[in-house]
Amino acid sequence: MTHAVRTTCPYCGVGCGVLAAPDGTLKGDPAHPANRGRLCVKGAALGETLSEAGRLLHPTVAGARASWDAALDLVAARFRATIAEHGPDSVAFYVSGQCLTEDYYVANKLMKGFIGSGNIDTNSRLCMASSVAGHSRAFGADVVPGVYEDLEEADLVVLVGSNLAWCHPVLHGRLQAARAARGTQLVVIDPRGTASADGAELHLPLLPGSDVALFAGLLVHLDEAGALDAAWIAAHAEGFEAALAAARETAPNLFRVAALTGLALEEIRRFYALFAATERSVTVYSQGVNQSAAGTDKVNAILNCHLATGRIGRPGMGPFSVTGQPNAMGGREVGGLANQLAAHMRFDMPGALDRLRRFWGAPNLATRPGLKAVELFEAVREGRVKALWIMATNPADSLPRAGRVREALAACPFVVVSDCWETDTTRLAHVVLPAAAWGEKGGTVTNSERRISRQRPFRAPPGEARPDWWMLAELGRRLGWAEAFAWDGPAAIFREHAALSGFENGGERVFDISAMAGLDEAGYEAMQPFRWPLPAGATAEGGRLFAQGGFPTPDGRARFVATPFRGLAVAPDAEYPLLLNTGRLRDQWHTMTRTGQVPRLAQHSPVPAAGFAPGDAARLGLAAGGLVRLASPHGETVLRVAIEPGQRPGEVFVPMHWTDDFTSSGPVDRLVGAATDPVSGQPELKATPVRAEPLPVRWRGLLLHRRALRPEAPGLHWSRVPVGQPVGQGMGQGVGQGHVLELTGALPLPAELAPLVEALLAAPAGAEQVHLADPGRGTWRFAALVEGRVEACLFLLREGSRASLPGGAALAALLDGLVAEAARPGLLAGRALAARPAERNICACFGVGVETLRACIRDRRLTTAEAVGAALGAGSNCGSCLPEIRALLCEAQDETEVAA
Structure with a gap:
């Protein structure tokens, strides 16, 4: 590979570096600190997503091709007229963690700064809002204190609601390497027995929604076991007694914890003792925590335990929120959530509104938060929001009550969608704008450890596709604010963003990258990955935070937060006795607009299936591969049946990726209700009451x-x-x-x-x-x-x-x-088809199927995953298939023992 372009993967929040050659050949960047050359199967298959087939190539208005000028003139006219008649809160933007920071910055500046409404929210509301709110309550700002190296330096890693092996495979690989090298112990807290629990010292399959009770009990245990760091608490935090009192009310003893969580007493004792005795402890949490109507309290219950032990900001210890999307954190840095302002300022922060108004020269700056995602689309449905621009996301499939969202979009007087491919959302738009995709536009993204990396173009956009920032800037100019939106490229936007981060900061806000505010075009192009904070005059990138306090609160102290246990927002009943849990699969991404076009990514899980525990399947009369009708108060669907031993009884798991384009089942989110966290506004996506009934297969x-x-x-x-x-x-x-x-x-x-x-x-x-x-x-x-x-x-x-x-x-x-x-x-007699029997793909990186693996293990008498990797390559790249390979090895060993 020569003359490779250094860029960053567009999938999860690990933020892996990618080397892209001029011919489109891709591989991991060994110099990037996030992945050190490794890629997961989705990243490794990025070269297979670069086809122009199916791409949106030209602007359309009412389904007919239009010029950019005609399309943008219409958008400006409709937005202008709607604002004039109904006020600025009658329009809105709904954006995405797929956007680059520069796109996000322009969208936020336009809506909050110049249109004058807080109505810009992002699909990050669906995955990270509870972490944002929890961090803000405890630390005073949305700051992840740790770094990736902490997973490699910890003696104990606790995964809570995180299937790291499938959702962040490269980070999981780093953890597994540390376990092999230094004996790091692993505890997995998840109702499901996922791939991440493979080989863990302890798996706690707690009841959905009971995380607060488990961590309240842990806080009580830490106090009773003398494992608190009283000196650290006294020096750096407030509110401990109130938080402990609330924890004692929820979890006065282990029996109460067991009753609330459904866990065995011995499992709870073992986890509590292990955490209390292990100073170098990292707690990694993700969507199983965040996507809950009690998500913010779950986050704070975890943070309370780390604050109480002073296990924060030091090597190998701390709470660690891993981000779902590639730039969810970058979007938060520029104020992409409806309740935020740019540069980590808030509407309720003293002086923030005046500071931002002066920096932007924006006399019409919004003065109050806007509508969060779920309430935003309800406002569209009710006619309060009359003009909406949706960018790089597919809410017709991904939002709760997806059918209701489609009704809202169909009824909205004016809908604009900018995207790369046709989706169920673009089909409901009046104006569709073709967006430049990954590999075609430049900008920055921020990963889960606060590291900012460049995404660089290495190919021209097809047709008339354009970057999102350009479209928004053109709208700003057409609405009369040409000077404020006069950038000539993403480097100029980044400089403004960086300058704002340091503007009148004085150390008040941790997010500060003002050292980069003076970058010229060449410097921006050559920018190396760096971790914030990086204020003006800094000589080294940001590292771990808060070990010695210094929290961005008025008194510099952290806040313990009392987290009363509330349970599920909507509990199962006689009519809907099961709980539906939605989540991700290993080889697919979001609503499959990119990954769904790649043949090898479809082989591991080719159809959407509802996963049931064996006992539930038998009780309900469900057979593997058969059909089941799932229904909730919000909708219903028909799915194939999968019987999964790792599934907790009383629950059913359905992946969230499939849409009307890929299955008659449509999006599973049509079943999910709209219960939201009262603090973060994040919807409950992990616990919807449903019923299931078998359908005959004729x-x-x-x-x-x-x-x-x-x-x-x-x-x-x-x-x-x-x-x-x-x-x-x-x-x-x-x-x-x-x-x-x-x-x-x-x-x-x-x-x-x-x-x-x-x-x-x-x-x-x-x-x-x-x-x-x-x-x-x-x-x-x-x-x-x-x-x-x-x-x-x-x-x-x-x-x-x-x-x-x-x-x-x-x-x-x-x-x-x-x-x-x-x-x-x-042709149809079957002779031509017999030579290639069907087998489910296990290793998508190397295209190795289950029967090939079984035969190789049997014929070569292989006994280890390493031997399988040496023979077939399977499991030797991203490692996300290793749990299934180990299961096949165990299966072969059992067969050998029976034969003997």
Whole structure:
């Protein structure tokens, strides 16, 4: 790789460095301190997402192509008229942790500074708002005190509501390396037995919503065990007695903790003793804590335990919030949340409004917080917000009560969406603006340890796509504020952002990067990753914070926060007896607009499934691979069934990624309610009461098609994945040759199959039809060819038939080349498909399936994951497949022992 461009991965908040060559070949950047050259499977597959297929290329107005001038003139006119008639709070922006800091800065300045409304919020409200609120209550500002090296220097790491192995694989790899090297102990606190619990010293499958009770009990235990750091508390914190009193009321003894958490007494004792005895302790928490109607109290209950022991800001110790999105923290730095101002200033901070008004020259500056995400879209639905710009996010799928959100967007008088691909949200927009994507625009992002890195372009945007900051600046100019939005590029925006961070700061605000305010274009281009704070005159990047106090509060002291236990916002009942938990999978990202196009990322979990504990599945009459209807008071959906031994009884887990583009199930968030945390405004995404009922499976099918279809038929459930090999590994190459849809019918196959077959094949007029039917065996096969090439193949199998369906990988081979006329009778006979049996992918980095692994382990008598890695490569890159590889090794060992 020569002349590589140093950039940063656009996925999770680890913030991995990436080297991108001019031909689009990508690899991890060994010089980047976050990942040291390693990438997870999603990052490693970034080169396969660079196809222009499906990209939005031109502005559209009411579905018709328009020029940029026409589109932006219309946006400006509609926003101007709406503000004039209904006031500034009648318009809003909804932005994203996918935005670069420079995009975020311009959006916040325009809405809060010049339009004069606080109505700009971000999808970070769905993942990080409770951490922001908890940090602010305890520390006085939204500051993560630790650094990644703390995970490598700790003697104990506690993962709370964090499936680090799947959601932050590179960080998990660093932790696992430390465990191997120095014996770091691991405790996982999660209702589910996830991949992160593999090999942990202790897994605590607590009841959903009971985190506050568990950590209240820990605080009481630390006091009773004499494990408090009384001198540190006296010197650096306030409110301990009130917090301890609240903890004692919730958890006066272990029996009460056990009753509230559903954990065994011995498990609780072991965790409490381990934490009390281990000074170098890091508590890592993520969405299982944040995405709760009590999320802020959960955060503060954790922080209380670290403050009480003085375990903060020193090597190998501290609370650590890991960020879900690549730039959630950067967005918070510039005030991207509705209740924040730029540069870590707040509406209630003395002097902040005047300071920001003078710096921006913005006499119309908003003076109060705006609407947070859930209430923002409710205001849209009620007609209080009449013009809305949505940027780089897909709320029609990702927000709670997704059906209600779609109703709101459909009813809104004026909706603008800027994005890279068509989504369920762009389909509801009046104006759609094509955005430049990762690899096509420049700016900065901030990762979970406060490290700011450059994202650099290495390819030109396709069509007329433009950076988001440019669109917003153009709107600002059209609204009459040309001077305030006159930047000539992202470097100028960054300089202004950096200067604001130090403006009249005087050490009052920890976020200060004013040392970078003087960067010229060359300096911005050459910027190396650095961690804030970095005030003017600093000679070294920021490190750990708060070991010796110095909190950004009026008296410089931290605040303990009393956290009474409140339980679930909505509890299960007789009508809805189960709890729905939503979350992420290993190889997919958000609503799959990028990762859903990559064939190898679809192989590990090709269909969305509802995961049930074995006992629940048996009680409900559910079979693995069958169908289940899930319903809540807000909506319902039909999903495939997965039986998961690690699932807690009484709960069901469904991944959050799938949308109408990829499955008839649609987004699971249509089931999720709108209960929110009263402090942070973050919605409860982990505990929605639902009911489940089995649906019969009358037939199954597999459809191969060159196009990405969304078929409709009574009783039909389908899920779609891309198949085929990339056309090339370099920049701009295609990512797949076709699509395979798994079909499941809840109604019997009709006596007359022709209408169903015609609807599913969706063949163009004049296509040659080939079919092979064996009704006695309950099998039917159909193909459509256009000019000698397979356009579509359909395989139907009546339930109970002894026949089997081919695998998707085998089907993809049918799309290659011409089918000779003589070969057409045998096209569907199965002979061409037998050579490539279907197997579920385990290691997406190297494309190694489960049967390949089983055969290699058996034939070579492998006994360790390291040996498997040496033989097949599997598990030797990001490591997120190691738990499944270890399970296969155990399976093989059990079979050997039985045979002996």
